[in-house]
Amino acid sequence: MAQFLADYAGGGQWAYDEGDTPKREAYFHANSTQRHATELEVYGRLVDLQGAHVPTLFADVRLTPEHSATGLDESLTEYTGIPAILTEYLPSFLLCDLFKETTESDWPAICDQAIEAARKVIDHDFVHLDLTPKHALVRCGEEPGSYQYSI
Numbered sequence: 001m002a003q004f005l006a007d008y009a010g011g012g013q014w015a016y017d018e019g020d021t022p023k024r025e026a027y028f029h030a031n032s033t034q035r036h037a038t039e040l041e042v043y044g045r046l047v048d049l050q051g052a053h054v055p056t057l058f059a060d061v062r063l064t065p066e067h068s069a070t071g072l073d074e075s076l077t078e079y080t081g082i083p084a085i086l087t088e089y090l091p092s093f094l095l096c097d098l099f100k101e102t103t104e105s106d107w108p109a110i111c112d113q114a115i116e117a118a119r120k121v122i123d124h125d126f127v128h129l130d131l132t133p134k135h136a137l138v139r140c141g142e143e144p145g146s147y148q149y150s151i
Helices: 002-010 021-045 074-080 095-101 104-123
Strands: 057-063 082-087 092-094 137-140 147-150
Touching (some): 021 057, 095 137
Antiparallel strands (some): 057 082, 092 137
């Protein structure tokens, strides 16, 4: 399957033409299944950071369409079901909004937490290739003026 995904994404021998809807659907199914599995693996390896620097993973679920409404055979659920994960909701703001959401006196502590969280993820043998302020959350702590950083 990995070769199919690489060829499709790179325009190789398995790349689809505009009229090849089945191949396009197969690609999106394979790609989303692979991404779902990767995300579950990451949450599993970062289990000790969940609830602190990573949202808590509650469940791995598969959303299934109503087959009677779509007219599909239930044996196709593997292909028509939508893999999803349920995670903790974090009332928060993006790190890129730090200047709008907090006072200047809070910035050093929040930035120190961001560096510490990145180090903890690295300690788990991960490299976050897209760690930018627009992909990081800052949530308000229990005490007024306290914050917690999450990746």
